Amino acid sequence: MTTLTDRYVCAAARTLPETQRAEFGRELRERIGDVIDAHVERGAAPADAEHAALVELGDPLQLASSYIDRPLQLIGPKYFLTWWRLLKLLLAIVVPIAAVGVLLGQLISGAAVGEMIGTTIGTALSVGVHLCFWVTLVFAVLERSPGTSVPVTTWTPDQLPQPRDDARAGRLGDLIGSVVFLTLFAVAIVWQQFGIVWIDGERQPIPVLDPALWSFWLPYFIGLLALEIVFAVVIYLRGWTWTMASLNVLLNVAFTVPALWLFLSGQLFAPEFVEAIDWPWGDASGITVTVIVFVVVGVAVWDIIDGFVKAARNRGGSALGGY
């Protein structure tokens, strides 16, 4: 016959590692026996005493976890901050990228507007939920694996957040502008493939850019645009520095030089497009090409100088103890 005590010990021991069960069971029996004796001494009937003793000991799972120091929380203070920072970082990066990716895919496949919005929101939500779940699961497992020590990120003063000052608020406009422009640019590169040329009010099914470029150059440019978006976000968060201004030079060169080379060597535009706009335009051709090259180079140079000017202003500002 199994007594209440047997059942209690069994329930409590079950949650322990197998190697500790026997010893733990013995200890627990001793403890329960002593408590029962105490109740009997105070005049309780043996059966009542057992019941009362077990009530006194409380939930067997809780009791067992207090014996083996098993955490009764999903993620304890040791990992909480690391978990929280990582989760916020991942949500801020992955969800927007996934949403933009899905949106772009829908645009290319020519989905209806409603479907486009619905699918994008749905994907963003499900990516967010997945992120939360898996990140939390990994940390919960870590919390329960003795011996594994994850390098808990050591905090440094560099991580102090900038006060939400005017500097960042001012950069928010830049960020939104950059992201909108870059996204539209990338979408335009994809969209031109399906014809954006109207002749006599009729849309022509011809691409603007040479479809042969899809083998390398167009994906390259779209990739660069994605990098530029990341760059814009970093600028928003951290502000301009000399390093960022130098990176900005690289990004501009990486875009402008190949683009101009393709343009000048006549590889950029599709032959049908060139034909459709009646190129060359006689005497105006040379001037048009010159103006385009001038504008493209001018924009790049202006952007590069702007980066350095802002970096210089930033440094001066922080040296004076405020921007």
Place this chain on the structure above:
Amino acid sequence: MDTDETTLGHIQELRRGTVVLACLIRLRTPDYGYALLESLNALGILVDANTLYPLLRRLEKQGLLTSEWNTEEARPRKFYRTSPSGERLAAALTTDWRRIDDALARLDTGEAR
């Protein structure tokens, strides 16, 4: 009442470390869990059973207590005894306890400000 709960919480905090010291000193003579609990409570060192039993286990794991099963009586009981490293810890804790007590006394009388 709020104040009482706050007070209780702080008192518990204050006592937490002293239970370890009390066990280490008391278990110079071997004894089992329930007897230890009774004798500590009788002395006015109030400990909860749910604190004491896991504590004994932890101290044993840390090598501060040694244990032995006594099977001579009707029910087998685990007898704990303070180990040499437990003795050293008890000495260190006692010194610290005295130092803090001393410092608090001087603070209280305004001798050291």
